[in-house]
Every structure is written in structure tokens, then in C-alpha cells.
Amino acid sequence: MHLRxxxxxxxxxxxxxxxxxxxxxxxxxxxxxGKKGLVPSTDxxxxxxxxxxxxxxxxxxxxxxxQDSWLSSVVVARHMKRQVQNKYGSVTESETDGxxxxxxxxxxxxxxxxxxxxxx
Numbered sequence: 001m002h003l004r005x006x007x008x009x010x011x012x013x014x015x016x017x018x019x020x021x022x023x024x025x026x027x028x029x030x031x032x033x034g035k036k037g038l039v040p041s042t043d044x045x046x047x048x049x050x051x052x053x054x055x056x057x058x059x060x061x062x063x064x065x066x067q068d069s070w071l072s073s074v075v076v077a078r079h080m081k082r083q084v085q086n087k088y089g090s091v092t093e094s095e096t097d098g099x100x101x102x103x104x105x106x107x108x109x110x111x112x113x114x115x116x117x118x119x120x
Contacts, residue, residue, distance in 0.1 A: 002026065003052070003058065006058050009021075010057075023087075025058070025059055025083075026059070027061050027064045027076055027080070028060070029065060029070065030065050032069050032070045033070045041065035045060060045065060048060040061080070061083070064076045
């Protein structure tokens, strides 16, 4: 289901003409998240990697699940932002990571590059 949501979100964003989705990142949560019945992260990572094996734009990142404890979504998002900036350069430049601050958009062929990374 997550992969289908990635596809739907990418299609919607690109249809607006404002965004070009360049990557999707699946980030399995840490085992210490505390959800009853949560499958061990090693198994969730393996299943996610199998699910994205044929994707040319969605990948799995195990960093979140490998940490010593559960992390808030904002901490994971900041980590992903640094990864994306290291890989692609500054996709979106901002003075803060806070959602309420104005962001200066970097144009890319008339569109704003966008990376999706919902937690799994």
C-alpha cells in the first residue's frame, strides 16, 4: 500500500506542474517505537527492499531503524534532508527546518524538485 501511495502522491505533485519528484524514501521506524505487534525492523527493512527492488525512484533507508531509540519524525526528516542535499545538492534552501518559516525555492527546469519520505 505504501508504494501505491508514493505513486499517487508523485503523480499528483507532478500534475500540478510545480514539482518534479526526484526520489521517494521509505524509512522503517525503530523497534522501540512501541507499537504492539510491530514486526522487527530487520524484517520490515528486508520486506521494503524487496518491494522497491524494481523501482527506479523509491528506496529504503535503514538509518531510523538502526538508532538506539525511537526518533521523532522531524529528526528523521532532517536526516533525510541532509542526505538529499548531499546527493543532489541543495534541493530547497531554507534558513530553518521549521515548517512555518518561508522557504526560498530553487528552480529546476521550471519546477521544484521534491523528495517524499513517509515513515513506515
